[in-house]
Amino acid sequence: MATAPLYCVCRQPYDVSRFMIECDICKDWFHGSCVQVEEHHAVDIDVYHCPNCEIPHGPSLMKKRNNWHRHDYTEPDDGSKPVQAGTFMFVQKLQTRTFASSDEILTQMHGSQVTQRYLERHGFRYPIAVTQLDGLGLRLPPSDFSVKDVERYVGGHKVIDVIDVARQADSKMRLKEFVKYYYSPQRPKVLNVISLEFSDTKMSDLVVVPDIAQKMSWVENYWPDDSYFPKPFVQKYCLMSVKDSYTDFHIDFGGTSVWYHVLWGEKIFYLIKPSPTNLALYEEWSSSPNQSEMFFGEKVDKCYKCVVRQGTTLFIPTGWIHAVLTSQDCMAFGGNFLHNLNISMQLRCYEMERRLKTPDLFKFPYFEAICWYVAKNLLETLKELREDNCLPPEYLIKGVKALITALKHWLRREVTEPASEVPDHIRPNHLIKELTKEIRLLESGSGGNKPMKTQGSLACLSTRSSHERGLQAPRNGRRLRHHHHHRDSHAPKAPSNLDIFEQHTQEVLKRLEIDPFEEDSSFSPKVNFNKLSTASAAAAERSLDNHLHLRVHNLPYACYSVDVLWICVCRDPSTSPSTEEDAIQGMLSMAGLLFPHSSEEGANSQESWCQGSCSSSEAWGSHTHSPGREDSPPSGYQYCETSLSPPLHPSKRLAPNPPPISNQATKGKRPKKGMATAKQRLGKILKLNRHEFKVFLLAFFTPMDPLFLRFSERSGGAPWWLKSISWG
Incomplete structure (x- = not known):
């Protein structure tokens, strides 16, 4: 078996991840780190002599500079070649250009104003500048944090990407070498560090990204912990730029939005709106072979100049085309995030990157x-x-x-x-x-x-709580019914028994919000009725007294007790007694309100019922009307206050109630129906009307509920099950 060839003074096989340089005399290859030649410095060498060949042939020969306006500074300066981006002459000329003021498009805000609700209401279409950070949630190192401090926290041996600004070319070097360059009295070239992601270093603890970037981030909210793919880290970048550093016009990878804070120094942003015309021009410019010779800011109607000074945080929305000039030595922190507000623009930017064949290094992971x-x-x-x-x-x-x-x-x-x-x-x-x-x-x-x-245009906003959303539909249903009765006042129709009981149920449900249900994995909700007032139920009963004609004693019924919670279920008279029990068992089982059965027979009947009637989740979503409810029009979709930001991935959500022990693998799945609140389960049962099981009524009462007592009086005395049960 042939052995791999060995190279360099270290006699190691070729490693694609390490920079190497060839000796022009002996033709051997050497690791740059072994012969003290940095990658960005190698392009300045015309003829390289390795340490062995340097003794008889002398030191390496360097290239001669012939111009200050071309990426290849060895080209003869005959005045026929245009200025290229990033060169010394380009930067000098850029600083004398005139641009539109950023005041036309920049929104100045206080840190506490940059909230999720604000962006969902008003959109995130224009850059935002924040000078007062209170309430922004951003935490940073002190303003005297230095480049040496970065080396201390990150480690001097970390290999970082460095941009040679005059050539607009990327190379790699160790952080300690950049620190040495940064503090050297003479800087032979302009080097810029803009892609040092430090989430996996000790410096990560010093920086907390703005709340808005965390709450809206796709990666933070949607990326599951058990993903096969490694999680993208794009939220924490440290940018160390020397004076005259320049980054040409670009759109951040994947159309991500950006937060950007200048810790010390100053940056100048040149911003262009992502209009369809400008995006088309940008793609054409990016694919042009002489891109570096054309200043893109001159190709569009307006290019805005925005100066970001020390202590300012800038938010740049999805798709904005921008270039950056460092007017003085600067350290900044920033990060990128995808979100729900501009999905189509993010996808458009990603497809543009594919068409432009952008290297993977510069794409969103x-x-x-x-x-x-x-x-x-x-x-x-x-x-x-x-x-x-x-x-x-x-x-x-x-x-x-x-x-x-x-x-x-x-x-x-x-x-x-x-x-x-x-x-x-x-x-x-x-x-x-x-x-x-x-x-x-x-x-x-x-x-x-x-x-x-x-x-x-505004739908579900982010301020109302979830239980308020749950009450919105019943309230609207009452308003619709009220409107319906007024509309048909010329032909009044007596409310049905179900209308009375449903209204009572809704009133009680409203008051249950005072003391929410607590789910017990072993059995049932515990409801504290001491906090419930029956005044509203009594008022409802009095208002409908003239129309209260209950003949429930003519219907088969069953009643189940849950501590002090009473559920009365009346079935269709056509339903056989044998199926009645199965129906009630199944409904209460799905609602999580059923006592554990001591007999196998009860368990089997419950299981068979659920399989027959609830084989799909559509059974819960069916919107059917109970008999006696034809007079009530269906309620429409209602706008509710709800968070429209990314909901947490199921593996990251904090469950309002502890899930059952057996539910350990819910990542990436819808929360099971059994994990819904008791109120939601009762609401689902009210809608249930499947196969031969026709649910006429489901209501619950406190022991001394006036409507329940009136029910007993009007129905010819207490039924058989009431006589045999102690109220406790």
Whole structure:
């Protein structure tokens, strides 16, 4: 077996990750670190002599500078070649150019104003500058934090990417060598460090990114801990730039938005709106072979100049084209994040990168993988909003549509370019189908079977709590019924028994918000009725007294006790007694309100009922009307206050109640129905009308509830089960 050839003075085999230089005399190859030659310095060597050949042939010969305006400074300066970006003459000329003031597009805000709710209401389309950091959530090292301190926390041997500004070329060097260069009295060239990500170093503890960047970040909210792909780290960058450093016009990878804070020094940003025209011009300019000879700021209608001074934080939205000049030595911190507000623009920027064949080093890591994770979670978000009768905001609907188109395109591309980033536990075709179905339901205006009702451009906002959202639909239902009765006042219709009991149930549910249900993994909700007032129930009963004609004693019924919670279920008289018990057992089991059975027979009947009636989640989402409710129109979609920011990935969510011990593998799955609140489960049962089990009534009472006592009086005395039960 042949051995690998050995190189350098260290006699090691070739390592692709290490820079090497060839000796022009002996033709052997040497590691730059072994012969003290930095990669950025090697381009200045015309003829290289290794340490062995240097003795008889003398030192290496260096290139001669012939110009100050070309990347190749050895070109003859005959005045025929235009100035290239980053060169000494380019920087001098740039500082004399005239630009539009950033005051036209820059939003000045206090740190406490930059909130998730603000961006969801007003959008994130223009840059934001923050000079007062209170409330922003950003934590940074002190203003005297130096480049040497960076070396102390990160480690001098860390290999970093360094840009040779005059050539606009990237090279690698050890951090300690850059620190040595930075503090040298003479800097032979301009070097710029803008991609030192330090999340995996000790310096990470010194920096906390702004709250808004954490709360909206796709990676922070959607990336599962058990992902096969390594998690992208793009939130913490340290930028160390010397005077006259320049980064040419670009869009941050994957169309990410950026937060950027100048710790000390000063930066000048040249900003261009991401209009369709400007983006088309940018792609044309980027693909041009003489790109560096054309200043892109002159190709668009307006290029804005924004000076970012010490202590200022700048937020740049998705897709903004920008260049950066360092007017004095500067240290800055920044980070990138994807979010839900501009999904279509992010996807457009990513596809542009693919067309421009951008190297992977300068692309968002595993961009397609994070999009699959996002799609899976947005599907759950759309389903939950539909179930809560909330209409998603327009930007989210447009974003999901763009995401569906991109996912379909990526799947088709897999046939010819097998480089899949589809996570293993995601079924891509099924996911696309379900997302398409949700969008179709929204566009058809029927979230299931209910018509949508729009009330402006703002949908579910982020201030109202989840239990308030849950109450919105019942309240609206009451308003609709009230309106209906007024509209038909010329032909008044007596309310049905179910109307009375449902109103009473809703009133009690409202008061249960005072003391929320606590789920017990072994059995049932514990409700403290001492805090509940029966005044509203009594008032409702009095207002409907003239129409109260209950003949429940003519109906078969059953009653189950949950501590002091009473649930009365009346079935259809046509239902056989044998199926009645199964129906009630199954409903209460699904609601999580059933006592544990001591007999196998009870367990079997419960299991068989659930299999027959609840084989799919659609059973819970069906919107059917109980008999006697024809007079009540269906309630439409309601705009509710709910957070439209990325919901946490299931593996990161804090469950309001401890999940059962057996539920250990819920990552990436919808929360199980058993983990819903007791109130939500009761609401689902009220809607249930499947197969032969017709649920006429479900209500619950306190022991001395006036409406319950009146029910007993009007029905000819207490029923048989009431006589045999102690109120305790």
